[in-house]
Amino acid sequence: MKVGVPKEIKNHEYRVGLTPTAVRELVHNGHDVAVETQAGAAIGFTDDEFRTAGAEILPTAEAVFDWAEMIVKVKEPQAVERKMLKPHHTLFTYLHLAPDVAQTRDLIESGATCIAYETVTDRHGRLPLLAPMSEVAGRMSIQAGAHCLEKAQGGRGLLLGGVPGVEPAKVTVIGGGVVGQNAIAMAIGLGAEVVVLDKNIDTLRALDHQYSNRIRTVYSTRESVEQHVLEADLVIGAVLIPGAAAPKLVTAEMIKRMKPGAVLVDVAIDQGGCFETSKATTHAEPTYIIDDVVHYCVANMPGAVARTSTMALNNATLPFTLAIANKGPKQAMLDDAHLLNGLNVCKGKLTYKSVAEDQGLEFVEAKAALEQL
Ligand SMILES: NC(=O)C1=CN([C@@H]2O[C@H](COP(=O)(O)OP(=O)(O)OC[C@H]3O[C@@H](n4cnc5c(N)ncnc54)[C@H](O)[C@@H]3O)[C@@H](O)[C@H]2O)C=CC1
Numbered sequence: 487m488k489v490g491v492p493k494e495i496k497n498h499e500y501r502v503g504l505t506p507t508a509v510r511e512l513v514h515n516g517h518d519v520a521v522e523t524q525a526g527a528a529i530g531f532t533d534d535e536f537r538t539a540g541a542e543i544l545p546t547a548e549a550v551f552d553w554a555e556m557i558v559k560v561k562e563p564q565a566v567e568r569k570m571l572k573p574h575h576t577l578f579t580y581l582h583l584a585p586d587v588a589q590t591r592d593l594i595e596s597g598a599t600c601i602a603y604e605t606v607t608d609r610h611g612r613l614p615l616l617a618p619m620s621e622v623a624g625r626m627s628i629q630a631g632a633h634c635l636e637k638a639q640g641g642r643g644l645l646l647g648g649v650p651g652v653e654p655a656k657v658t659v660i661g662g663g664v665v666g667q668n669a670i671a672m673a674i675g676l677g678a679e680v681v682v683l684d685k686n687i688d689t690l691r692a693l694d695h696q697y698s699n700r701i702r703t704v705y706s707t708r709e710s711v712e713q714h715v716l717e718a719d720l721v722i723g724a725v726l727i728p729g730a731a732a733p734k735l736v737t738a739e740m741i742k743r744m745k746p747g748a749v750l751v752d753v754a755i756d757q758g759g760c761f762e763t764s765k766a767t768t769h770a771e772p773t774y775i776i777d778d779v780v781h782y783c784v785a786n787m788p789g790a791v792a793r794t795s796t797m798a799l800n801n802a803t804l805p806f807t808l809a810i811a812n813k814g815p816k817q818a819m820l821d822d823a824h825l826l827n828g829l830n831v832c833k834g835k836l837t838y839k840s841v842a843e844d845q846g847l848e849f850v851e852a853k854a855a856l857e858q859l
Pocket residue numbers: 604616617619620621623660661662663664665666683684685686689706724725726727732733735752753754755756757784785786787788
């Protein structure tokens with residue numbers, strides 16, 4: 487198969503869809519790979535390294551899209567990229583369609599086969615292609631939050647861990663999944679007081695077992711969310727209902743009553759965000775302030791540590807990229823129900839139920855849509 491990798495064009499996005507190591511694996515399996523010039527240069531993956539791995543270097547994204555059958559990316563295709571998508575393309579990347587009406591429309595109109603990393607599943611019911619970036623974003627959320635608590639950033643002027651004789655800051659983590667667990671580990675490492683809320687009691691049980699009395703676990707309800715948001719210095723939004731728009735758990739009215747200089751880090755912003763006042767920001771301008779509360783809502787947090795993230799992402803995506811290339815998208819998805827769960831759009835049909843529900847669009851079962859491939 488002809489596998490193409492364009493350079494990412496989202497603001498401050500330096501990740502790249504394939505590492506030279508992954509290119510070498512594809513080429514070893516008999517595939518042709520083309521990479522846009524400079525696609526990995528910002529994180530030390532030079533055109534020469536890609537050539538050595540067996541890729542051809544092409545001068546523009548247009549050239550890559552024109553040549554390729556499968557496009558492997560990191561972020562959702564931007565408007566100019568969507569115009570280059572054709573019915574014969576298989577697109578393999580993050581999509582986050584639920585809150586993104588324009589992208590959903592364009593992908594349906596493109597006729598392409600669009601497989602979203604974030605809805606591919608595994609046999610434990612987890613999301614293996616989201617997990618590595620959730621690990622990164624969860625760890626970063628505390629780093630970002632600690633920075634935002636500094637006075638110059640509009641924060642309360644608090645050191646997360648306090649110092650001997652001065653109490654630490656209070657961190658409330660809403661959602662104890664992959665992002666939440668990684669945020670907790672970092673917050674504890676820095677000496678903060680930590681509360682985690684989740685609706686899944688098994689998740690709370692596992693966290694309680696892991697940390698015994700070092701953190702508090704709380705069942706998530708309207709009331710408990712309100713209490714622990716109002717008490718917090720730093721709140722991490724880390725909830726997910728797979729594929730669906732994030733629930734707005736923290737209302738604008740609650741945010742008005744938070745401590746002045748408190749900080750919200752809405753990691754769930756890529757699914758629309760779980761704070762009512764959240765709007766997506768970029769690494770160039772990551773924060774804004776509403777009602778004296780600092781909001782950090784960067785939708786591609788792992789892009790800031792792009793070399794680590796690219797390698798972590800490729801470790802997870804490579805087996806699926808190889809399966810699609812080796813078997814073709816149709817057979818690969820027929821053989822693997824977990825990969826099939828990644829199919830969001832196929833030949834003009836929307837094949838992911840919660841996206842269709844969120845946007846009031848017609849839904850077609852993924853398996854039925856595959857018959858058109
Ligand atoms: N902004 C960014 O750069 C990045 C954002 N993300 C996003 O972070 C979010 C979380 O991802 P993961 O941790 O991997 O998901 P996950 O599925 O591992 O964890 C989500 C948790 O939220 C919990 N939850 C659901 N409803 C809840 C409620 N009402 N109250 C409390 N908890 C609730 C679930 O029980 C689950 O434990 C996703 O939206 C994901 O796309 C992930 C990576 C990077």
